[in-house]
Amino acid sequence: MSDESWLRTGIGASDADSITLMGRDLATELMGRVTFTEVAFLLVRGRTPSPQETRLLDAVLVSLADHGLTPTVLAARLTHTGAPESIQGAIAAGLLGAGSVFLGVVEDTARFLEELLEEAAPDGSEARLRQAAARAVGERLAAGRRIPGLGHPVHKVEDPRTPRIYAIAEETGQLGAHLRLLRLVGEVHRERAGRRLPINGAGVAGAALADLGFPVELLRGAALLARTAGLLGHLAEETRSPLGMPLYREIEERAVYEPPEAGDG
């Protein structure tokens, strides 16, 4: 117990008269002076963002806030059906499905790009990047594996979020290494595969967040911040026009009971 260095925190503290957040006085330096998006950046990066970084981060969070009645949204609304008094439980249930299948693309793409960037370093020239991209794409095509960040089940030609993020990143001077490399990966893939897969919105969000300096192991967390706003919208709708209970009733009516065979399993 002599070494208490593990019990240091830089996030928040308070005493009788003041509250401090990330080294700033909450009431006088942050409230009314920075937006919620800027505070989220501050919390993760340890400094406030430039207006250009804020603009890109806002666009990314807005792009990730909702994707309709996804499995995670359905899980949240069904949880609200059973425990409407515990809204924290409904939101938590709506986050828990953000794993390898849903939202994982955000993180997977950033991780994939990070590795290629390390491979191409210290040079990092366009040529080296293209070379690394070509190698990785080639290997994955040969192995029949997906390229993280490419392809979308609905937006088969173009994901509308992608050109928008690129436009905002360019306009704000925030087109960093990850976003540039992802575009290169898309080009290389098209050349190799002979067909065009769009860069998807989750992948481009992952690349943009990585360019904004969010650590890869937290990227899914940033996506979940965005998704929490979407869940609020769905839970507001659920209280106005319930979907969970009629969905359950319909499932119960339609479901066919087929007992397991003896010795099954």
Next chain:
Amino acid sequence: MSDESWLRTGIGASDADSITLMGRDLATELMGRVTFTEVAFLLVRGRTPSPQETRLLDAVLVSLADHGLTPTVLAARLTHTGAPESIQGAIAAGLLGAGSVFLGVVEDTARFLEELLEEAAPDGSEARLRQAAARAVGERLAAGRRIPGLGHPVHKVEDPRTPRIYAIAEETGQLGAHLRLLRLVGEVHRERAGRRLPINGAGVAGAALADLGFPVELLRGAALLARTAGLLGHLAEETRSPLGMPLYREIEERAVYEPPEAGDG
């Protein structure tokens, strides 16, 4: 199954070329045009906020983002210790403790004010409000019950968030019925109890969110959106300087094992 009205949603939809969120085209009308805070408002309220509303909402979300190493933050960091690969689980664990003891004040205060406002309606004059407040405060004092939104274990004289929210609300013309009534409740309490309890930051946040038109049953959800940003900060810190594992080790070392007595329970 003929009536499918329950399967209508106004939150989000997408087709091959476009994504719609709350009736707006995501890429062209929202991304790069509204902030994340504005989208959160849109998702809950069904319309975009005025700049004044956005300013107040941003201040409220910033004020709620973090309260240091609270039980919920510790739960999130300890969960990350066991399952660092499932950041969604750590965030979910960090939200689940937002119940009657922690964060509940946000909702409780708004609910208390809402009931007084209904009681004072349809008139709603200052006199009627003061009367309703006097009755409620008197009853609670007599019963030895807490007044929602008053008092704080650390900020015994003044919660620094409170005057800041009131200043921003006044400056933006957003000082609504809930915020005005909460101030009245504080005054009435001081007169009756003969001592001053500060209006706390959670209570004022609840009143401000109610004035912004957030439904009472979702207020804790809005607080959880703010808190998710704080959790991201703590999880970023946890990956840099772990607190969960040394905390567990210390607890294990210090804990005294005292077996239950026979027949206990």
Next chain:
Amino acid sequence: MSDESWLRTGIGASDADSITLMGRDLATELMGRVTFTEVAFLLVRGRTPSPQETRLLDAVLVSLADHGLTPTVLAARLTHTGAPESIQGAIAAGLLGAGSVFLGVVEDTARFLEELLEEAAPDGSEARLRQAAARAVGERLAAGRRIPGLGHPVHKVEDPRTPRIYAIAEETGQLGAHLRLLRLVGEVHRERAGRRLPINGAGVAGAALADLGFPVELLRGAALLARTAGLLGHLAEETRSPLGMPLYREIEERAVYEPPEAGDG
């Protein structure tokens, strides 16, 4: 820090050679000697159960393990769809909907009975119990409120679990005050209302758990232990024949997008 009495635990401890659980040596006194059900009882009650108590507790847990494709089961399976690698998240999501609407009846019934028992104490005679039941049922009928533990949407005449639990409780000499009172409540209701509502399986489980000495505030927890086994079964089925993904796809196809009206909310 001088008073560390809060850092005492009687649940478990271990050193280099042994592991202790509730004051027993895990390897030599518990493993192979008591069943999992007995250990659950020991953990909550602080002593091992009699064979009769075990028999009743097993029957109650078995009766609560599953109720088909309920909202909570659907939430678990949909969460598994998004994050199959985090089975802890799917199980957690499947527990979070156990609130006031689903599974709450177990706890509500026990709480209702507990209050009536206190009211009828210290006498506790059949006459006093019947009187307390008559008063409570009368009040609730007059107010149009439900009687906890009575009625079931599917089992309109008789819930098959109810006579079975009563038979096992009688046969094992475990027909305690809660179970007896619940039967009385059913009788009184029938006399007063002029129609028969069956005692439901959740209510009878709550009464039986209370008779077994489980504290009311943990009853829902005991039901969740049972439900975790059911969730395991559903997740096993989900890995063999997925329901989450096709359900999501169908919902997405059928859902009608109806944008919110301007100024809505």
Next chain:
Amino acid sequence: MSDESWLRTGIGASDADSITLMGRDLATELMGRVTFTEVAFLLVRGRTPSPQETRLLDAVLVSLADHGLTPTVLAARLTHTGAPESIQGAIAAGLLGAGSVFLGVVEDTARFLEELLEEAAPDGSEARLRQAAARAVGERLAAGRRIPGLGHPVHKVEDPRTPRIYAIAEETGQLGAHLRLLRLVGEVHRERAGRRLPINGAGVAGAALADLGFPVELLRGAALLARTAGLLGHLAEETRSPLGMPLYREIEERAVYEPPEAGDG
């Protein structure tokens, strides 16, 4: 919607008069006839276990029920501190940390053994198994990687659960391929490494569950069923003698606030 094969379930169903679970009538064939452990086996495996299988499964579940004040238990108790009214949230929080660091060993060991068994198949002779074990252990020792199932931070010489599980498995004729192979892995490791690492309780539990036919991807789920009983015990203790609130207060007092440096992150 024409193909509804995905909406078949074999777990549970009910109609006005009866409830069916895994093809059995719940009230007459299961309640009072099988234990909760047997129902858990039935739910996962699709058939009821033999008395020998039940005995082994009970011993495994008992062995996994609790490990003291682990990070996941602390997360559950701290969540209860904030939201005591939502016990489902406290239990869920206590499960969410069961990931790669805690409880992951159960699954990792089974997966490791499963791969070796496939490698040694179709022969599966002792000689082939030893060969496969030797190769895998050699590779991992060379790479400085851990051998799943070997070693324990506290039980450095012998984990008391291990010989007990082996004794029960032998006594009941349930010493299957996974348990035998794990013992072989321990022997091979001792020969190669020149020192003895004990087979740990989590690893032996994973091997036993795999021998009982639990699918590898559900093993952690079975461990979580056991852990839910332990969490109930801790939450019962938390309601009697709170640990969460004093722990939070102490942390808050001891924590040193060290603001992030400008430009940090």
